[in-house]
């Protein structure tokens with residue numbers, strides 16, 4: 001979309017802390033015809049009220065425009081301070097800049113707690129955890145200490161996500177699983193509860209180390225009904241999925257009474273997920289980007305080592321991580337980079353007061369695409385998923 005077309009549509013999004021460096025008061029961005037992100041300075045944004053038909057983060061006022069992510073500054077709801085948020089189809093807000101808690105080997109609770117308190121001091125309010133990561137307890141201790149220290153005034157200032165591990169992906173185990181997560185988190189509710197993978201594993205399988213026979217058929221309909229029950233009981237303000245393809249989302253939407261609010265998936269400049277993001281945008285499902293730095297935690301260097309992103313970072317005086325994160329931010333997704341280092345936490349948070357140029361975005365759009373998390377752990381030549389292509393429904 002060219003500059004001319006930006007006129008008259010810049011009243012929907014308000015990103016805090018804009019500076020002169022932004023260059024213009026309004027900008028509309030397009031990545032290969034996909035999600036647009038509009039940026040406007042100094043205007044208030046009307047509260048978006050989701051309707052059944054029209055999901056919130058694709059709403060644009062006054063006239064809806066397809067594929068436009070609505071980034072709002074909270075005017076009447078200061079839960080997340082000045083952070084940019086989008087409204088999910090559940091009507092709840094999600095801060096776009098979050099942080100992850102997965103690390104291996106599993107860190108001591110004290111280390112995790114300190115990293116989370118550091119993140120809160122930097123300004124993060126959105127934390128991604130999971131039963132799999134064994135990070136719920138550390139996060140719970142950190143939240144309790146943050147409240148005690150006055151770092152946050154109330155638990156409502158936080159957006160906390162956790163996930164149902166695959167060993168509990170059957171209807172009768174969902175409610176006990178979230179109750180156990182809430183016990184560890186010392187919370188009455190989570191903001192977002194996700195089905196971690198579209199996979200069911202035998203009860204005793206607590207991580208991804210499994211044999212062929214440990215993988216059981218997943219009854220998505222009844223498992224999702226149990227997720228809906230979790231929401232109705234108020235134990236999760238929003239419910240969603242993770243690692244779902246367009247095909248699996250289509251299957252789920254065919255029988256869901258409550259549509260998933262979020263699909264948390266791998267996304268970064270080297271795996272841009274254009275098709276999935278377009279699909280989710282159409283269906284009103286917000287995309288949250290995991291491994292937004294290219295899963296460096298797990299030894300991958302495809303994003304931080306990418307020559308083109310390094311060149312852009314060098315020319316712009318930003319870090320490579322910042323370029324990757326700003327790119328994701330400009331696509332309208334939420335981001336959950338993990339760092340247990342306060343300096344890098346600060347760096348990853350400092351992506352709001354500058355932007356990528358059209359040329360830089362176009363260059364990033366040319367990067368050859370490659371999924372990192374192919375999940376070989378679940379693939380067996382004579383098992384339920386015989387190849388990564390089968391596991392990912394050909395969306396490779």
Ligand SMILES: NC(=O)c1ccc[n+]([C@@H]2O[C@H](COP(=O)([O-])OP(=O)(O)OC[C@H]3O[C@@H](n4cnc5c(N)ncnc54)[C@H](OP(=O)(O)O)[C@@H]3O)[C@@H](O)[C@H]2O)c1
Pocket residue numbers: 099100101102103128129196242243264265289290291292293294295296297298304319321322336337338339340341344345347348
């Ligand atoms: N739903 C899922 O299936 C799924 C899968 C994977 C991850 N996740 C979630 O997404 C989160 C993030 O994903 P991820 O951990 O795989 O990968 P990532 O966020 O792409 O990368 C994290 C790694 O990058 C390093 N790092 C952070 N900031 C940096 C910077 N500014 N410069 C250089 N290095 C930096 C971190 O090290 P330091 O800590 O030393 O800074 C860590 O090793 C996880 O923690 C988890 O919550 C979800």
